Amino acid sequence: MAISAQMVKDLREQTGAGMMDCKKALTETDGDMEKAVEFLREKGIAKAQKKADRVAAEGLAHVVVDGNKAVIAEINAETDFVSKNENFVNMVDGVTKHLLKNEPATVEEALTQAFDGDAENLEAYINDQIAKIGEKISLRRFQVIELGENEAFGSYIHMGGRIGVLTVLEGTTDETVAKDIAMHVAAINPQYVSREDVSAEEVEKEREALKKEALNEGKPENIVEKMVEGRLGKYFEEICLNEQAFVKDGDQKVGDYVKAQGANVKTFYRYEVGEGMEKKEDNFAEEVMSQVKK
Numbered sequence: 001m002a003i004s005a006q007m008v009k010d011l012r013e014q015t016g017a018g019m020m021d022c023k024k025a026l027t028e029t030d031g032d033m034e035k036a037v038e039f040l041r042e043k044g045i046a047k048a049q050k051k052a053d054r055v056a057a058e059g060l061a062h063v064v065v066d067g068n069k070a071v072i073a074e075i076n077a078e079t080d081f082v083s084k085n086e087n088f089v090n091m092v093d094g095v096t097k098h099l100l101k102n103e104p105a106t107v108e109e110a111l112t113q114a115f116d117g118d119a120e121n122l123e124a125y126i127n128d129q130i131a132k133i134g135e136k137i138s139l140r141r142f143q144v145i146e147l148g149e150n151e152a153f154g155s156y157i158h159m160g161g162r163i164g165v166l167t168v169l170e171g172t173t174d175e176t177v178a179k180d181i182a183m184h185v186a187a188i189n190p191q192y193v194s195r196e197d198v199s200a201e202e203v204e205k206e207r208e209a210l211k212k213e214a215l216n217e218g219k220p221e222n223i224v225e226k227m228v229e230g231r232l233g234k235y236f237e238e239i240c241l242n243e244q245a246f247v248k249d250g251d252q253k254v255g256d257y258v259k260a261q262g263a264n265v266k267t268f269y270r271y272e273v274g275e276g277m278e279k280k281e282d283n284f285a286e287e288v289m290s291q292v293k294k
Contacts, residue, residue: 003027011040057078059077061074063156063166070153071143073099076274091137096142098122152169156186166182166269169181171262172261182268190240190241203232
């Protein structure tokens with residue numbers, strides 16, 4: 001039978017599933033509303049949509065390197081308890097490898113791509129996992145990188161996936177050096193590679209703040225400018241990788257260490273799970289009980 005827009009709307013309101021999923025369910029069940037609801041439940045789509053508004057700020061950061069290509073990704077779940085679950089860990093690895101193989105440009109594009117296995121696409125696969133695992137799961141972000149000539153990847157996973165780092169060094173193929181830098185990035189959390197990467201607007205904003213701070217301290221105006229420039233150097237040391245004291249050798253800066261290897265840092269990516277997201281406060285006992293009830 002013909003599937004009307006009103007039928008799709010009614011099913012969507014009843015289940016919370018997406019418009020295309022509702023239309024497909026009604027088509028598969030010849031317009032039978034009850035069977036369409038059951039179809040969505042069996043596929044895990046309705047269950048997934050009901051969890052869509054929950055906060056998923058836990059999960060894992062993961063890195064996969066394959067030859068001259070690599071990908072770093074963050075996939076979220078609702079609780080740290082689930083993020084340690086073997087099924088979730090395997091799912092994260094599978095999705096990350098899918099991203100590396102298909103090289104989508106955005107999360108939206110990734111979700112629509114065909115996924116190996118029974119699922120229609122990556123979004124459908126994630127919905128299936130939501131139904132099985134019982135928590136909201138989301139692909140938050142990723143970056144696929146391809147090496148140029150005479151470049152090296154460095155990857156590091158900290159605290160079992162709490163922090164993931166991927167670095168790219170140019171001028172060397174030494175992965176050990178690149179990994180050393182990845183470990184430093186994980187520990188110190190720089191925001192930029194070098195001071196040249198910091199926008200003029202940001203530098204000027206910091207300069208003005210430091211100037212006001214010095215004047216409020218009662219410093220003479222004739223020495224404030226020199227003080228500000230000195231403190232600005234400290235600011236760059238805090239946010240710029242090349243300016244920071246190397247964690248494995250505090251007597252030299254990261255930029256000097258890398259330069260001594262005949263290389264320089266081209267870029268880096270650091271994903272810390274849930275950074276910038278509002279996190280739900282659960283105690284461990286409640287977390288365990290929530291899993292038992294599922």
